[in-house]
Amino acid sequence: MAVPKKRTSKSKSKLRKAKWKRKAYKEAEKALSLAKSVLTNKSKSFIYIKNHKNL
Template identity: 65%
Template sequence: MAVPKKRTSKAKSRSRKANWKRKAKHASQKAISLGKSALSGKNQSFIYISETNTNIT
């Protein structure tokens, strides 16, 4: 069975954690921005069908 030979340094593990948190922050900001644009009605990147316009006969 393979085992690591040396211990990972604190700096390397902290840098990995910081990178993971930065990616999560970027994804959350993007999601909030997308939600705001959908609610404001100024969206151009996707088609959004609202509940009031579903009266298609």
Template identity: 75%
Template sequence: MAVPKKRTSRAKKNARKANWKKKANKQAEKALSLAKSVLRGQSTSFIYIINEDE
């Protein structure tokens, strides 16, 4: 027979949400840093081909 699950505490919920947001913020900072380095032409970890024709 199905049993209802226990309610998750507010502290646990907030901790999970904060962890998720921290991870997302870190990824956003990395992406922004990579974009800045590509625009400055200083990127070493990203291959970006510029078409000279256009």
């Protein structure tokens, strides 16, 4: 007969969710920073084509 697993405490689940949100926030900050640098033509780590007519 199957036995139900113990319930995860609220603090553990909140910690996991907070960690996931923090990771997502950092990635969003990186993406925004890259977008700003591309728009101001100061990007050194991102290669892009200027005024390409086939795109």
